[in-house]
Amino acid sequence: MALLQISEPGQSPVPHQFKRAIGIDLGTTNSLVAAVANKGGADNGIAKVINDTEGRAILPSVVNYAASGAQYVGYEAQAIAADDPFNTLASFKRLMGRGLNDVSDTSQFQIVTPNDALTDTADKNDVIRIATAAGEVTATQASAEILKCLTARAADALGGAIEGAVITVPAYFDDAQRQATKDAATIAGLNVLRLINEPTAAAVAYGLDKADDRYIVVYDLGGGTFDVSILQLSEGVFEVLSTGGNSALGGDDFDLAIVQWALSQANISAEQLSAQEYRRLLIDARAAKESLTDNDSVTVSIQSSSVTWAGELTKVGFDALIDALVTATIAACKASLNDADLTAGEIADVVLVGGSTRVPLVREQVTALFQQAPKTDVDPDQVVALGAAIQANSLIGNSRDSDLLLLDVIPLSLGIETMGGLVEKIIHRNTSIPSTRAQEFTTYKDGQTALAVHVVQGERDLVSDCRSLARFELRGIPPMVAGAARIEVVFNVDADGILDVSAKETITGVSAHVQVKPSYGLEESEIAQMLKASYSHASEDRDARMLAEQRVEAEGLVDAVNMALAQDGHLLNDVERADIDAAIAAVLAIVGQSDTQAISDAVAALGRVTDTFATRRMDQSVRAALQGKNIEDVADGSL
Amino acid sequence: MKLEHNFFTLMGQAQQFTVDRAALKKRFRTLQREYHPDRFAAKTPQEQRLAVQFSAHLNTAFATLDNPVKRATHMLELSGVTIDHQNSTIKDPVFLMQQMETREAFDDARADNDLPALESLFNQVNTQFQACQQDFAALFEASQLSASADEKKVRDTVGKMQFFEKLSDELTSLIRSLTQ
Numbered sequence: 001m002a003l004l005q006i007s008e009p010g011q012s013p014v015p016h017q018f019k020r021a022i023g024i025d026l027g028t029t030n031s032l033v034a035a036v037a038n039k040g041g042a043d044n045g046i047a048k049v050i051n052d053t054e055g056r057a058i059l060p061s062v063v064n065y066a067a068s069g070a071q072y073v074g075y076e077a078q079a080i081a082a083d084d085p086f087n088t089l090a091s092f093k094r095l096m097g098r099g100l101n102d103v104s105d106t107s108q109f110q111i112v113t114p115n116d117a118l119t120d121t122a123d124k125n126d127v128i129r130i131a132t133a134a135g136e137v138t139a140t141q142a143s144a145e146i147l148k149c150l151t152a153r154a155a156d157a158l159g160g161a162i163e164g165a166v167i168t169v170p171a172y173f174d175d176a177q178r179q180a181t182k183d184a185a186t187i188a189g190l191n192v193l194r195l196i197n198e199p200t201a202a203a204v205a206y207g208l209d210k211a212d213d214r215y216i217v218v219y220d221l222g223g224g225t226f227d228v229s230i231l232q233l234s235e236g237v238f239e240v241l242s243t244g245g246n247s248a249l250g251g252d253d254f255d256l257a258i259v260q261w262a263l264s265q266a267n268i269s270a271e272q273l274s275a276q277e278y279r280r281l282l283i284d285a286r287a288a289k290e291s292l293t294d295n296d297s298v299t300v301s302i303q304s305s306s307v308t309w310a311g312e313l314t315k316v317g318f319d320a321l322i323d324a325l326v327t328a329t330i331a332a333c334k335a336s337l338n339d340a341d342l343t344a345g346e347i348a349d350v351v352l353v354g355g356s357t358r359v360p361l362v363r364e365q366v367t368a369l370f371q372q373a374p375k376t377d378v379d380p381d382q383v384v385a386l387g388a389a390i391q392a393n394s395l396i397g398n399s400r401d402s403d404l405l406l407l408d409v410i411p412l413s414l415g416i417e418t419m420g421g422l423v424e425k426i427i428h429r430n431t432s433i434p435s436t437r438a439q440e441f442t443t444y445k446d447g448q449t450a451l452a453v454h455v456v457q458g459e460r461d462l463v464s465d466c467r468s469l470a471r472f473e474l475r476g477i478p479p480m481v482a483g484a485a486r487i488e489v490v491f492n493v494d495a496d497g498i499l500d501v502s503a504k505e506t507i508t509g510v511s512a513h514v515q516v517k518p519s520y521g522l523e524e525s526e527i528a529q530m531l532k533a534s535y536s537h538a539s540e541d542r543d544a545r546m547l548a549e550q551r552v553e554a555e556g557l558v559d560a561v562n563m564a565l566a567q568d569g570h571l572l573n574d575v576e577r578a579d580i581d582a583a584i585a586a587v588l589a590i591v592g593q594s595d596t597q598a599i600s601d602a603v604a605a606l607g608r609v610t611d612t613f614a615t616r617r618m619d620q621s622v623r624a625a626l627q628g629k630n631i632e633d634v635a636d637g638s639l
Numbered sequence: 640m641k642l643e644h645n646f647f648t649l650m651g652q653a654q655q656f657t658v659d660r661a662a663l664k665k666r667f668r669t670l671q672r673e674y675h676p677d678r679f680a681a682k683t684p685q686e687q688r689l690a691v692q693f694s695a696h697l698n699t700a701f702a703t704l705d706n707p708v709k710r711a712t713h714m715l716e717l718s719g720v721t722i723d724h725q726n727s728t729i730k731d732p733v734f735l736m737q738q739m740e741t742r743e744a745f746d747d748a749r750a751d752n753d754l755p756a757l758e759s760l761f762n763q764v765n766t767q768f769q770a771c772q773q774d775f776a777a778l779f780e781a782s783q784l785s786a787s788a789d790e791k792k793v794r795d796t797v798g799k800m801q802f803f804e805k806l807s808d809e810l811t812s813l814i815r816s817l818t819q
Contacts, residue, residue: 434692619643
């Protein structure tokens with residue numbers, strides 16, 4: 001693995017080594033983890049969901065923070081929820097990367113926690129913190145608990161530490177929500193290979209990335225939310241054309257419809273049942289719903305201290321109960337088609353996600369709208385996690401099949417605030433990522449030495465209609481007349497759709513200082529603190545692990561540089577070569593010692609002196625592709 | 640990191656206004672397949688960082704060559720002529736008159752939801768857009784801005800292309816919304 005040099009197909013310089021990579025569907029109601037099995041094993045490269053020790057695939061996205069400081073996750077937390085509702089968080093994905101300003105509708109966090117024990121944050125733009133018996137927690141931390149639990153499950157099943165993960169996020173997640181998801185992984189000590197969009201993952205699970213150009217609809221009916229996404233697959237690029245849905249409509253509403261029906265048939269009100277009796281009816285209703293997928297009728301019963309009732313619910317009767325709900329999802333599909341400027345007839349594939357898509361009426365109505373039967377071969381509860389696992393396996397380098405390349409676009413435009421509260425867009429929506437865009441600004445007052453930059457995301461023209469992402473202050477601009485300073489603001493969006501902004505004054509070359517304050521995220525130091533607190537091991541163990549990881553990185557980089565020097569040393573002049581040799585020697589001199597920070601510094605120094613070299617090699621390989629070879633040769637992989 | 644600034648060279652295209660779109664897409668995808676950050680997800684942080692930069696550069700190069708106005712602007716930049724799209728004004732009076740008439744016809748057709756009129760306007764605008772692109776292509780000889788081409792004419796031609804592109808985009812989305 002030479003520095004930025006791709007091996008020719010089939011000529012891997014290092015013997016192929018299987019790495020443990022997982023895909024995680026971090027859902028609002030439920031989460032799952034999946035992995036592609038090692039080739040040569042019984043499952044031979046097939047993605048499979050990893051069950052817990054009791055054979056359950058699903059981990060409910062619920063976390064309980066007990067006064068003892070212990071945390072309970074998943075089914076355990078769900079079991080405690082009834083007795084300890086105030087310290088139990090559910091559906092916290094709704095609050096990821098959100099400030100109080102975003103959640104004007106308090107019902108949004110009523111779903112997360114029944115109390116209104118939200119910490120009074122002085123700044124309404126700050127991330128939402130929920131008071132529990134174990135102290136303040138954020139949605140990011142609760143998500144980290146889910147990630148930790150799933151990662152531990154996968155490590156047990158796969159027989160060793162997990163080396164990388166792909167985590168799925170809704171297509172409409174903005175920068176702050178994506179960043180919060182990555183922060184959760186950092187707190188969980190998980191290496192994120194990539195965040196990918198949930199609908200894209202579902203399409204990958206069906207192998208649609210290898211299909212011809214087409215339009216795909218992903219219909220995702222979860223427990224409490226409904227999302228529809230329209231994707232365009234164009235020459236291997238998945239682009240999200242539109243998204244829509246209803247964040248308060250899901251399969252749980254079907255259960256509630258059956259409960260309401262049973263209560264009215266039995267002629268009693270919900271208040272006449274104890275909490276326990278009501279819960280039993282709800283479970284019964286869910287079982288009835290599931291039973292009606294394969295049967296024409298089912299018996300529903302209510303047993304309470306005062307009433308005993310049993311009645312027959314037919315499929316026709318059930319369809320009538322949920323008809324309005326299903327129709328609402330179809331209306332959302334039509335709206336999304338409109339947004340994408342498409343008609344139902346132009347859709348080539350319909351992919352179903354979420355357990356509630358098993359309900360026959362849902363399938364009938366989806367079929368009627370799109371004039372075709374939806375894809376149902378892959379378990380709709382697992383399809384997103386499976387797609388993520390396939391992508392994780394490819395990214396970590398296990399898959400020889402290098403055909404899978406998802407090129408993504410940015411879902412919402414990025415811009416900055418200009419005079420009068422207007423937005424100047426710097427990177428437009430649907431721009432391919434990664435993306436770099438630089439824009440020049442200047443001062444508007446004589447002698448101005450600082451410039452405030454406000455970064456926003458959204459399609460509207462007014463700052464107040466867009467989402468605030470960050471505020472920057474560029475200080476130390478030398479005093480000049482208005483309009484003389486040349487301040488270059490650079491937007492970088494990485495392959496996860498996460499933004500990084502930097503600014504500098506270019507005329508004087510005076511290095512100016514940029515301060516970044518994330519509007520809705522956690523501070524870097526806070527994440528580090530949470531990460532530290534999350535280690536269950538003694539600090540010596542942690543230090544040992546960090547040292548070991550740093551040594552692996554150091555040795556890997558030295559190997560890569562040496563291999564690159566052997567091949568392309570001629571691209572360097574004597575001075576450059578001497579600098580690199582010295583930096584290598586510095587790394588080798590220190591790698592055997594136990595000063596983690598010193599090794600890290602030496603590695604960073606080697607990285608810096610080889611930057612130019614790596615660029616020249618990349619340039620060379622691009623040029624080589626143009627000289628004496630036509631594009632077909634290049635496409636054959638001889639670049 | 641110094642990356643190839645000439646997008647034609649990077650994308651394996653002759654430096655001329657007419658591009659082979661199929662070859663351009665193929666070359667873009669071949670390079671992304673090699674250098675996209677996904678290919679370095681399990682490599683060193685330095686390699687990941689460089690891959691992000693290079694892949695972003697490829698995205699810019701493709702987007703530039705794929706769009707007539709951006710492509711024209713890039714060709715001029717390579718010839719040492721910079722265009723400030725926001726502050727450039729077209730001084731051709733005949734064109735300005737035509738432009739006002741086209742705008743009026745557009746506004747009338749939009750007010751009346753007159754689909755046939757909009758479609759005919761769309762065809763007319765695109766014909767003019769094409770002609771304008773041919774004018775621009777003719778200003779170049781052997782990858783160079785020809786000596787006879789005066790700078791004002793060059794700027795005006797790009798300005799006109801920009802005008803037609805914008806109008807064409809507006810017409811496309813309006814026609815789509817009316818045919819739903």
